[in-house]
Amino acid sequence: MQENLRSQKITQGLQRSPNRALLRAVGFKDTDFTKPIVGIASAHSTITPCNMGIAPLATEAEAGIRAAEAMPQLFGTITVSDGISMGTEGMKYSLVSRDVIADSIETACNAQSMDGVLAIGGCDKNMPGAMIAIARMNIPAIFVYGGTIKPGHLEGQDLTLVSSFEAVGQYSAGRIDEAMLYAVERNACPGSGSCGGMFTANTMSAAFEAMGMSLMYSSTMSTIAPEKAANTALAGKVLVEAIRQQILPRDIITRQSIENAVSVVMAVGGSTNAVLHFLAIAHAAEVPWTIDDFETIRERVPVLCDLKPSGRYVATDLHAVGGIPQVMKMLLAQNLLHGDCLTITGDTIAERLKDIPKAPPADQDVIRSWRHPIYAQGHLAILKGNLAIEGAVAKITGVKNPKMTGLARVFESEEACLDAILAGKINAGDIIVIRYEGPKGGPGMREMLAPTSAIIGAGLGDSVGLITDGRFSGGTYGMVVGHVAPEAFVGGTIALVQEGDEITIDVPARSLHLHVSETELEQRRAIWKPPLPRYTRGVLAKYAKLVSTSSLGAVTDLV
Numbered sequence: 197m198q199e200n201l202r203s204q205k206i207t208q209g210l211q212r213s214p215n216r217a218l219l220r221a222v223g224f225k226d227t228d229f230t231k232p233i234v235g236i237a238s239a240h241s242t243i244t245p246c247n248m249g250i251a252p253l254a255t256e257a258e259a260g261i262r263a264a265e266a267m268p269q270l271f272g273t274i275t276v277s278d279g280i281s282m283g284t285e286g287m288k289y290s291l292v293s294r295d296v297i298a299d300s301i302e303t304a305c306n307a308q309s310m311d312g313v314l315a316i317g318g319c320d321k322n323m324p325g326a327m328i329a330i331a332r333m334n335i336p337a338i339f340v341y342g343g344t345i346k347p348g349h350l351e352g353q354d355l356t357l358v359s360s361f362e363a364v365g366q367y368s369a370g371r372i373d374e375a376m377l378y379a380v381e382r383n384a385c386p387g388s389g390s391c392g393g394m395f396t397a398n399t400m401s402a403a404f405e406a407m408g409m410s411l412m413y414s415s416t417m418s419t420i421a422p423e424k425a426a427n428t429a430l431a432g433k434v435l436v437e438a439i440r441q442q443i444l445p446r447d448i449i450t451r452q453s454i455e456n457a458v459s460v461v462m463a464v465g466g467s468t469n470a471v472l473h474f475l476a477i478a479h480a481a482e483v484p485w486t487i488d489d490f491e492t493i494r495e496r497v498p499v500l501c502d503l504k505p506s507g508r509y510v511a512t513d514l515h516a517v518g519g520i521p522q523v524m525k526m527l528l529a530q531n532l533l534h535g536d537c538l539t540i541t542g543d544t545i546a547e548r549l550k551d552i553p554k555a556p557p558a559d560q561d562v563i564r565s566w567r568h569p570i571y572a573q574g575h576l577a578i579l580k581g582n583l584a585i586e587g588a589v590a591k592i593t594g595v596k597n598p599k600m601t602g603l604a605r606v607f608e609s610e611e612a613c614l615d616a617i618l619a620g621k622i623n624a625g626d627i628i629v630i631r632y633e634g635p636k637g638g639p640g641m642r643e644m645l646a647p648t649s650a651i652i653g654a655g656l657g658d659s660v661g662l663i664t665d666g667r668f669s670g671g672t673y674g675m676v677v678g679h680v681a682p683e684a685f686v687g688g689t690i691a692l693v694q695e696g697d698e699i700t701i702d703v704p705a706r707s708l709h710l711h712v713s714e715t716e717l718e719q720r721r722a723i724w725k726p727p728l729p730r731y732t733r734g735v736l737a738k739y740a741k742l743v744s745t746s747s748l749g750a751v752t753d754l755v
């Protein structure tokens with residue numbers, strides 16, 4: 197098999213002499229022009245612990261690729277740290293960054309005819325951004341996770357970044373003092389790595405491992421562990437072999453492997469963002485996959501892992517007891533995983549899992565036994581109803597009652613809502629509505645981590661519901677429903693809700709209902725006026741014009 201299938205366009209023949217002149221300047225010798233050119237898409241950044249450990253890993257990948265007789269070429273892609281932009285206008289760029297990352301990787305690889313790409317990412321959008329590009333281009337590729345952070349420690353408790361968000365709510369509700377708030381802040385994030393609970397970054401990396409696009413065990417390794425460096429070099433070698441064998445992403449990313457990935461998301465109790473991102477990845481891979489497909493999986497897959505945000509442990513704890521392969525083996529043993537799906541190594545999932553025991557180790561409680569799951573069914577439910585005709589995504593963890601009726605408390609932005617919670621104006625039984633935060637309206641579907649953490653911190657997690665056309669952080673839990681579609685900006689019913697309207701969130705019935713008659717809704721619709729776009733120039737304006745509804749994954753290249 198020819199290994200420079202694509203790069204021969206820039207390296208072979210008389211006319212490519214100038215191209216070779218440039219490549220010689222970056223180190224190519226006569227014998228290198230027939231070797232595969234392999235991009236390394238590095239999301240290194242010093243702004244955030246999620247990405248600050250990536251540069252040394254990129255160096256490891258480079259060495260692995262070179263040792264396999266290929267030509268590694270490093271290029272940078274961007275990151276937005278959700279935790280740093282959270283709660284500000286800047287957070288509107290977070291989901292936008294997913295598509296900027298995808299577009300930038302596609303641009304670098306296709307413009308320079310690379311034969312394959314190894315993408316390394318850290319913060320939340322790095323994972324889906326890279327995978328969208330990989331699926332779209334369909335050139336041999338592997339994803340390497342930058343690795344998870346270790347937990348922080350305070351007074352015998354394990355902390356994550358989300359502890360710090362919750363401390364703000366606890367402080368405002370008078371449950372902790374200022375000294376404690378700052379103690380949490382100082383101890384929450386002990387160094388390099390992506391946020392440690394089963395938040396969005398860890399959810400997506402775990403899902404990619406399950407999908408076969410990353411090496412086994414790689415998604416739960418700590419950034420600073422020596423095994424992470426060694427595994428990254430190995431990923432480089434595995435990729436070069438995949439280029440030689442021409443194993444393409446769309447051989448791996450199939451309907452079955454997306455089912456495997458989503459099953460693992462349920463089993464680990466992962467982030468609502470997985471719904472949005474897998475819709476977008478499936479779209480990029482041209483795999484038929486709809487929002488209702490998540491429901492089919494939820495019904496059959498239990499939540500097995502006791503992980504934060506609502507559980508007790510962090511990703512490094514999961515790693516220590518067998519990681520994602522152990523969870524996958526448990527699902528495989530119950531026929532809930534397609535064992536014949538291909539992985540990037542050329543082996544199938546079942547072959548990769550063959551030496552792993554069917555049950556988790558007995559002396560631990562991070563992964564529950566099959567008979568005693570945390571929840572008998574998955575925790576990410578798709579709700580529909582007059583408030584969300586296209587669908588909405590509910591996360592139900594840490595709540596006693598998955599059905600709730602209450603009176604609407606309506607906010608036109610996240611900031612307005614947070615102010616009301618912190619001022620003690622939200623009461624048990626309220627259902628908060630945060631709107632005009634959708635893909636087009638926000639734009640960019642901000643994550644409502646500050647309000648949802650403030651609700652938890654105020655002790656209202658069980659008694660207050662929240663619905664929004666925005667998104668949630670992987671750190672959010674409680675009675676929360678996001679991605680409400682159609683969004684307010686395009687005139688979805690959520691735009692017509694008035695203060696004091698009765699709303700029912702009924703997860704068992706999978707319904708989201710506004711108790712207002714059709715006639716009354718029609719009257720309200722007749723006087724509703726679409727708001728002016730919040731941005732008229734720049735990337736947010738361009739994004740708002742292009743982006744699809746969230747029920748189709750908020751993609752920017754819908755045909």
Ligand SMILES: CC(C)(O)[C@@H](O)C(=O)O
Pocket residue numbers: 278279282320357358391395396397467469643645668669670671
């Ligand atoms: C800040 C977090 C925890 O990274 C959040 O953005 C998430 O989605 O998990």
Ligand code: FES
Pocket residue numbers: 244246277278279280318319320357390391395397
């Ligand atoms: S802020 Fe980057 S993973 Fe949480």
Ligand SMILES: [Mg+2]
Pocket residue numbers: 278320396643668669670
């Ligand atoms: Mg996030």
